[in-house]
Amino acid sequence: MKKSVKWILNVVMIALVVLLLIFLENNKSDQGMLISVLQKGAILAIVAVAMNLLNGFTGLFSLGQAGFMAIGAYTTAIFLIPVAAVDGVYYMNGINPGIKAFKEVIETAPSWLQACYPYLALIVGGVFAALFAALIGIPVLRLKSDYLAIATLGFSEIIRALLSSPQFDTITNGSYGLNKIPGFSNLLIPFIIAGVCILLMILLIHSTYGRAFKAIREDEIAAEAMGINLFKHKEMSFVISSFFTGVAGGMLAMFMRSIEAKTFSIALTYDILLIIVIGGIGSVTGSVLGAFLVTASKEWWLRFFDQPQTIFGWEVPLFRTGFRMVIFSILLMVVVLFYRRGLMGTNEFSWDGIWNFIKKPFTKKKTAKGGAAQ
């Protein structure tokens, strides 16, 4: 396909997305479900791409996502809960006076600072997650595949226990969780943040570091022999992935308005794993696509499986609460067993790919897609 055609297609697509978002912004009340699905999709897309950076591109099977999201979410939430609401939120144990004083200072800050305060809070959340990752990365990254998985999973559980422990009652509000977290002031914001985060990660993947990550994924020993510092690159991938996971966690807190330690259980990590498996491990666009598809089907399209249905007076059997998730898990198993590459495999979205996909059934020619490394 010609380059100019691709350009036009790109511009058209972006324009369509922006138009859709502007339309939604103006029709908030009618499209509640669509908006919340899209927002959640965008947030999960960041986590999925970040997890993919680690699992798909560096080959480190980590299951600690929920924990890093929890750090980001709690940090952002603690920063953002307005002073007026603080006493209501911490009614059981009271709030740490330091935090309250800090909030009061912020309240009097100039308006430009107030305007970027939520973004700063998100970044700080990400930084905390990254710091923690750097700390635990030193011992944990020495471990091999499944030991690494179980150790990161363990850390995620430890974080959860710390957040909900009575010892930190005045900071995290213990196991009662935090609520009254202010949401996004504008619908477009989560999409812009998600776009920026994912773009940064794509740039990283295409840099020399990204190539080093892939070399580690393919063969650690060979990579080391080529002069790649294994620990440095693994640690880097782990820290960067955790940073974005933390940012997404903060966004999740702003999206949900109320969080508790239970939100960030192993099930959340599994949900994200599901997204990248369906999207294709090793494909950024696959993860993004997977995030939106999985969120939309789970929260919206497939809801009808949970309600008893009658079609032409015939009551469809099996349809009742919980059926949706069964369908979903079967779908996951089908993908894992028979369609292991997921939607995209390790390929990225490209107009050529789409073109070939449409063309292929008609011309029996074997297509050689660019960059389809396998």
Next chain:
Amino acid sequence: MKRILAIVLAMVLALGLMAGCGDSSNGNDASAPAADNGASASDAPADDGAASSDKVIKIGVFEPITGENGGGGFQEVLGVRYANQVVPTVDIGGETYSIELVEVDNKSDKTEAVTAAQSLMSSGVAVVLGSYGSGVSIAAGEIFAENQIPAIGCSCTNPQVTLGNDFYFRVCFLDPFQGTVMANYASQEGATKAAVITQLGDDYSSGLGNFFLKAFKELGGEIVAEEQFQTNQTDFKAILTNIKAAEPDVIFAPSSIATAPLLIKQARELGITAKIMAGDTWENATIIENAGEDAEGIVISTFFDENDSANTTAADFVKGFKEFLNATPDYLSKNGGDGVAAVSALGYDAYMAAIEAIKAADSTDPVAIRDALKTVELNGVTGSITFDENGDANKDMAFIKTVEGGEFKFLKTVTISE
């Protein structure tokens, strides 16, 4: 092969999308009348136009059907469903509106509660009823207030539910009151040493436990042990062993229905003979069923007694509700027999309060209904109901019950004036 699979999958998803859109457009049509009178509502759930011929007003039912409080939540839903059967329509501005219940399951989980509340908001309800369990109500309260939809809590007893929330009301009494009632009862029975077991992270349990603790100390009693357990914990032996060593006269353990039989049985297994007391949640037949003989002698406080003959509204309700239960075997089995739970009565009362408010407002506008709620006076099943400035029902009476011979037996009523 894979290509065909991919195409089929894509088609299925596309179909799903259409189905989803179809649903949402239906939802808009149905809620369109709600905005016709929407004079002041800025966030009225639908746009003007396309008024359909049969007028419908939607009432959201925000209850746990699954999760640890699923059993009690369902009893509350039953009360609401029965009320809907009794009063299926309401007259607004000279026109008859039929009332449609929109039920969502908050799964006894604070995170799910927010999602469930959001889906209620997008389905365009005018009033929300619920929930059983204070934690989920607190979590969702913000969403209701932000969308300016009034909510009427049925059995969420924690003060935080309505405090600082202009849109939350409730028809039951509060935990400070309930805690005091139980502490008074315990000390009247001669108890001087009490142990308190609460569930970490559960607003209802820790709140009520705290209020009991304060009240019991003020009455001169001594708290000999304070233990906490985690949600979904099923092994209480370690904390019960500690309690046994402290030798209390009574154990106050406000907790969920699912926890109750485990706690009771394990306590008796360890040879603890102290009287076990709890709050309103424990008034559920499945506890007796699961704990068997060990449940004998537990003491609870609750909102309502089905054998209370003084109140004619209540007598009618009990009669009608039993017929309602017996008509559907599924309801009967989930309710654990045809006993009338207090939460069902509260569900009924909340529904009636909503109807009264809609009538008084003479409008489907949520804000007008909220304003009307403040002045509603209702002779309910659980006593007369008016709301104070916080939105709490002015109630000053609790019923104390005990388990005897495998069923709940009424002991006495306790009134505390402030």
Next chain:
Amino acid sequence: MSFTTFIQHCLTGISLGGAYALIAVGYTMVYGILRLINFAHGDIFMMAGYFMIFAMVSLPWAVAIPVVIIATVILGVAIERVAYKPLRTAPRMSIMISAIGVSYLLQNLATYLFTALPKAYPTIPLLKKIFQIGDISASLVTFITPVLTIALVIGLVMMINHTKIGMAMRAVSKDFETSQLMGIKINTVISMTFIIGSALAAVGSILYFTDRMSVTPFSGTLPGLKCFVAAVLGGIGSIPGAVVGGFIIGICETALVALGYSTFSDAFTFVLLIIMLLFKPTGLFGEKIIDKV
């Protein structure tokens, strides 16, 4: 803390540890042979709980127990055939994701079939008989669990050391490919592993749930993870190691709850895991693995 309280806590801890040990053996055996963390093992244990509830509706307990064990074994073997066997040559990550997928499926299936409401576990009158020694009081199951665990594990070790299939298992766990070349029927060995693992999980489930009296679709998740940690702690692949690990975790957990740190009781298990991985990755009884290029 008085002496009787202490003994009472010990009893609780040892009994919990016994149940953990039985599940941990399943993990350690599967890992030893397939190098796979069977994430679904905890959910097999949960399903065994539900099987017991349904079996006890119409059958006396003496008949119900073998029925439950057989049903659990069938489930375990079926999972291996459907979800793990096709992936035997696939990358390690795929097979692990498959295991997570099965665990996800079992939980959702249980939620769908039995609802998420906790179901009461039936009482086996004999096991629930309460014994009182001085101030210490506990039901029979509390005493029986550790004894039964040790007896079963001794039987298992004897089997592995002295029978033909046991020898085959040891060979496969040493070197998968070579043992295949030596004419060992690898599928039979793997099936046998899953049969033993599932049967022990079923027994563990009966003991564990009789003590706790309620089952939910998620009651398998955390015990499952803890038992995996127990297996790592004892040295993965080593059966006595798994048992020791199970007891250590059971006792530590009870001790933490008794001291009032119930929030940390779950996290502590993972702290133990990480300490172990850092200082002695092969566990207490594990053999050293050399990485070959």
